[in-house]
Amino acid sequence: MSELAERFDTHDPGEKQVAEKIRCDACPVMCYIAEGRTGACDRYGNTGGRIVRCDPLTILEHSAGTGGAVVPFAGEGEEWNGELVNSGRRFVTAIGAGTTYPDYKPAPFIVSQEVEGVDLVTVVTEGIFSYCGVKIKIDTDRFLGPETAIVRAEGEAVGHVTTGEYGSQMLSLGGVHHLTGGSKSEGRVTCATMLDLCNRKPVELAIDGGATVIVEAGKAPVIDGQAEHRMRVGCGSATIGMFATQWRGLVDEVVVVDDHITGVVSEHQAGKVLGWEDTGIKILGRRSTPGRYFKVSEPGLGWGGTTISDPLSILGEWNPKKGARSGLSLLMVSTTGEQFAYFELNDDLKPVEKPFPERLRKSVGLIEDNCEPALCTVLFVGGAGGSLRAGVVENPVNLTRSVQGLKTYVTVGGAPVYVWPGGGITLMVDVMRVPENAFGYVPTPALVAPIEFTLRRDDYLRLGGYADEIRSVDDVLAKGGEYFNARGRKDAPTDNPWPPLAQLRLAGESPDR
Structure with missing residues (x-):
């Protein structure tokens, strides 16, 4: 039993337990949990009459080189023997750590260690984020x-x-x-x-x-x-600018079809600089600047994010007084290079589709090559409110000001975050940089996310931190925490940086300390 576990009971003294269940105080739901079962959140369970955090406490091992693997709290089925796995630095994340709720108590882990001559404190908690x-x-x-x-x-x-x-x-x-x-x-x-x-x-x-x-x-x-396979290389105008030199001398006109800005090489500034001749083309859209057209179509699933399946539908009558002639060649292509077609004007100045010439395949392939893969990026955004901050320091506004003043470095599961300017601590993190399954929930409903605050030890004490709760990493490994953190390990991204020591050193040396 850890020292912290002895200090915080999971039910009031003398309170009657319901059908041999015990009450969990880790969130506002306050479930009564039977032996061997978990609460509504699936995060806390009743093991041997004590509330236990069921997910493993995750500790990141940073090797001397480029990040590193994860060191578990303890191996499956065995106790940690106290020996170092290697000489790398350890970073105790909040994944599996437990919560400060109901906010009268310090964060589950307040860990101190020296890194490159700087005595740092990392305060670790799983925040309940209704916002x-x-x-x-x-x-x-x-x-x-x-x-x-x-x-x-x-x-x-x-x-x-x-x-x-x-x-x-x-x-x-x-x-x-x-x-x-x-x-x-x-x-x-x-x-x-x-x-x-x-x-x-x-x-x-x-x-x-x-x-x-x-x-x-x-x-x-x-x-x-x-x-989806590709992200567009750019709008139609940008594509013209990038690849106009590839088409010079191979085709008389190029139209890059795009939902936002459709480009026409003979009119575009890039084409004019290269000496492109007028072709008498007419685009059915709203002309912005030379060679750039808005609203050639409504947005859709067709060419270049439009509703277009037939690219000729955006063309009007060709003007022979401005360069249109029989045999004039035309390439039409989308901004990803996935759709393309080749036409030549007949004697009536009507475009007729022809077999796609080999001379143009390289340029179309170049558009495709310059497109990045289509991807979904998910960013978690949360506001770290007063209740969460109260588990870090006794006066929550001190922590807010320290974060805003760049004296305290914030991470989520060891991953760097962007902290929005302005009041409060509103943070944003790419979930791909956070270890898998790091997020939980409580049925209030709200998400539960790991959050860590790292700062110099002297700054932490100056903020009104919980000095008596500071522990070493070795002590955390040996004793666990209030909720008997379960054993196990998780994989984690290896490219997350250690909290920026240069920043924390400078913060400690600032005149307004």
Whole structure:
């Protein structure tokens, strides 16, 4: 039994246990759990009359070179013998650590170790995030749905379509209103959807007025049953700029079809610089600047993210007074190079499709080669509120100011995060950099995410940290924590950096310490 476990009981003294069950205090649900069973969260269970955290405490081993593997709290079926696995540094993550809830107590682990001459403290806890969401970046030209359209999972509203970015469609899911502001079913489905996404599992989403898409972090999206392969190399105008020299002397005109900006090489600035002759072409769209056209089509699943299946549908009458002539050659291609066709004007100045010439295959292949693979990126966004911070320091605002002042380095499961400017601690992390299955939930509903705060020991004490709770890494390995952290191991990304020592050194030397 650990010293911390002796200190915090799981039920009030003298409280009657219900049918030999004991109460778990790790979240607001406060389940009564029978021997050998887990609570509603599947994270805590009753083992031998004590509440035990069922997932393993994950400790990252950083080798002297480029990251490293994971060192488990203890091997399966055996106790750790106290010997170092190697001379690398250990980083105690919050995965499997337990929670500060109900907030009257310090974080489960407050760990001290010296790294390159700097005495650091890492405060480790699993935060219960009612205020959290997921941002999804889907690399595709395909139309997913109109901006602000509702995104649904299992028929429930779980988010919306947000502003598209360069070559990517963006979704925003979750947030406190979907989690707690709607029906019980909406909150349950929203929580389950975000949990699966954060734990890198596939989720099917349906967008009102748009597509059905299967999203899985680190994998290509599947849109209306069709797997995506490529992210566009650029808009139609950018493609013209990049590859105009490849087409010079091989074809008389090139049109790059794109939902946003369709490019025409003979009119484009790149073509003019290269001395491209006018062809008399007419594009049925809204002309922006020379060689750049908006709204040639509505968004869709066709050429370049448009509704177009026949590229000739965006062409008007050719003008012989401006260069149109019989035999003039035309290449039409999409921004990914997946669709392409070759035409020549007949005597009536009508484009007629011809077999695709070998001389142009290299240029089309070059567009494809410059396209990156289609990918789904899932970012967890959470607000670390006062209750979580109270487990780190006695006055929570001190921690907020330290994070904002770059004196405290924040990680999620050992992965670096982006902390948004402004008030509070609002963080964002790529779930692909976090060890697998690092996220949990409580049926309030809310997500549970690991979070670590690393800072210099003297700064931690100055903030009003819990000095008496500071322990060494070896002590953590030997004794575990309040919830008898289960044994095991997990794989983890190896490219996450150790907290930036240079930053922490500078923070310690700043004039306003």
